[in-house]
Amino acid sequence: xxxxxxxxxxxxxxxxxxxxxxxxxxxxxxxxxxxxxxxxxxxxxxxxxxxxxxxxxxxxxxxxxxxxxxxxxxxxxxxxxxxxxxxxxxxxxxxxxxxxxxxxxxxxxxxxxxxxxxxxxxxxxxxxxxxxxxxxxxxxxxxxxxxxxxxxxxxxxxxxxxxxxxxxxxxxxx
Amino acid sequence: xxxxxxxxxxxxxxxxxxxxxxxxxxxxxxxxxxxxxxxxxxxxxxxxxxxxxxxxxxxxxxxxxxxxxxxxxxxxxxxxxxxxxxxxxxxxxxxxxxxxxxxxxxxxxxxxxxxxxxxxxxxxxxxxxxxxxxxxxxxxxxxxxxxxxxxxxxxxxxxxxxxxxxxxxxxxxxxxxxxxxxxxxxxxxxxxxxxxxxxxxxxxxxxxxxxxxxxxxxxxxxxxxxxxxxxxxxxxxxxxxxxxxxxxxxxxxxxxxxxxxxxxxxxxxxxxxxxxxxxxxxxxxxxxxxxxxxxxxxxxxx
Numbered sequence: 001x002x003x004x005x006x007x008x009x010x011x012x013x014x015x016x017x018x019x020x021x022x023x024x025x026x027x028x029x030x031x032x033x034x035x036x037x038x039x040x041x042x043x044x045x046x047x048x049x050x051x052x053x054x055x056x057x058x059x060x061x062x063x064x065x066x067x068x069x070x071x072x073x074x075x076x077x078x079x080x081x082x083x084x085x086x087x088x089x090x091x092x093x094x095x096x097x098x099x100x101x102x103x104x105x106x107x108x109x110x111x112x113x114x115x116x117x118x119x120x121x122x123x124x125x126x127x128x129x130x131x132x133x134x135x136x137x138x139x140x141x142x143x144x145x146x147x148x149x150x151x152x153x154x155x156x157x158x159x160x161x162x163x164x165x166x167x168x169x170x171x172x173x174x
Numbered sequence: 175x176x177x178x179x180x181x182x183x184x185x186x187x188x189x190x191x192x193x194x195x196x197x198x199x200x201x202x203x204x205x206x207x208x209x210x211x212x213x214x215x216x217x218x219x220x221x222x223x224x225x226x227x228x229x230x231x232x233x234x235x236x237x238x239x240x241x242x243x244x245x246x247x248x249x250x251x252x253x254x255x256x257x258x259x260x261x262x263x264x265x266x267x268x269x270x271x272x273x274x275x276x277x278x279x280x281x282x283x284x285x286x287x288x289x290x291x292x293x294x295x296x297x298x299x300x301x302x303x304x305x306x307x308x309x310x311x312x313x314x315x316x317x318x319x320x321x322x323x324x325x326x327x328x329x330x331x332x333x334x335x336x337x338x339x340x341x342x343x344x345x346x347x348x349x350x351x352x353x354x355x356x357x358x359x360x361x362x363x364x365x366x367x368x369x370x371x372x373x374x375x376x377x378x379x380x381x382x383x384x385x386x387x388x389x390x391x392x393x394x395x396x397x398x399x400x401x402x403x404x405x406x407x408x409x410x411x412x413x414x415x416x417x418x419x420x421x422x423x424x425x426x427x428x429x430x431x432x433x434x435x436x437x438x439x440x441x442x443x444x445x446x447x448x449x450x451x452x453x454x455x456x457x458x459x460x461x462x463x464x465x466x467x468x469x470x471x472x473x474x475x476x
Binding site for chain 2: 009010011014017018021022025026029035039043044046047050086087088089100103109112116130131132136137152153155156159160162163166167170
């Protein structure tokens with residue numbers, strides 16, 4: 001049956017929502033840094049999908065959703081500075097003998113959060129989709145409709161940026 | 175390839191677990207990456223509050239509704255026509271209640287089937303000896319119908335749609351399904367979409383081609399194998415108690431059948447027509463080698 005799945009079928013549409021809604025919301029969150037706004041834009045993207053349900057094939061759904069979400073984001077928000085916030089686990093008890101002690105402080109984590117927020121859009125999205133949503137490079141490439149090599153490049157650049165930032169922070173003794 | 179490029183490549187492949195054994199060894203032993211590794215490990219445990227998918231989807235449904243509302247108004251003329259025919263029937267059955275409460279009641283008699291269109295274009299095919307009622311007021315906001323007997327529903331997509339019965343409720347999101355409710359039967363079959371069936375404390379979600387039946391106060395789920403035959407003009411049975419078949423016969427034809435005790439435990443397999451009384455009786459009783467005759471609308475057994 002999946003090969004004949006029409007998106008105009010309520011059941012199929014609902015399944016697409018269940019599978020993709022959260023990841024798409026997160027993707028928009030990485031872009032705009034406002035979770036309510038991200039959820040609104042995500043729902044607007046799904047409304048668009050419903051209107052075009054007869055034209056979009058099942059295989060193209062994911063790419064379509066991300067492309068629409070991206071356009072809606074560009075329409076609504078003009079490259080504002082984002083400041084992302086994540087829920088973090090509690091830090092283990094500090095131990096001065098730990099060689100990574102410096103990294104295991106709340107201040108340091110906040111600095112890293114800011115560093116991630118400050119990454120260029122493309123790097124930030126790809127990096128977080130990989131680390132937070134646990135998507136493979138292949139899945140990210142499919143969703144953003146770019147090549148796997150581009151994903152690899154974006155993530156590598158994000159990592160190099162982070163590495164530089166960590167060194168800088170350590171030197172500043174934060 | 176420059177040294178920097180090698181690094182870049184290495185970093186991304188480290189994240190995707192694509193390093194060769196040798197590279198991994200080199201990477202693990204190189205203290206240069208220790209900090210980055212620790213930070214990424216920490217980031218991996220970060221989370222974003224999960225999305226409430228159920229609440230989100232109903233919000234999406236109402237957003238869809240807003241954009242659709244213009245399209246739905248087109249069927250206004252049909253709605254007026256339907257309203258007129260409903261009014262006549264409703265007056266017969268509920269009199270002033272119709273005007274006071276905006277309640278619509280449609281009842282079919284023995285042998286009479288009806289197709290009813292609801293204000294939003296959803297359709298209800300009402301089987302014989304069944305009833306359907308709903309409140310016209312605020313229909314789009316509160317799509318709720320009460321059904322007794324058997325009906326096939328083709329629900330237009332939109333907000334929630336609830337079928338109330340005396341044995342439980344059925345909630346749907348745009349779908350085609352059949353309900354069969356009587357004092358001793360509660361049966362729902364879903365043909366398209368998804369419905370939620372609730373009875374007392376229990377609930378069952380049905381997808382396309384699934385059905386559920388209330389047996390000994392338990393909702394049992396099953397796969398639909400046979401066609402829904404009352405819609406095509408006949409009833410069919412497989413190993414059904416003859417007493418049940420006789421009850422159904424009396425819903426389609428104005429006859430009185432008093433089945434003698436000695437026949438009640440017999441099982442019937444076959445079908446009867448909705449349009450020809452003599453042939454219907456023959457298909458049931460003659461195939462079971464039960465001798466009978468019809469006198470003044472009463473079936474007499476020999």
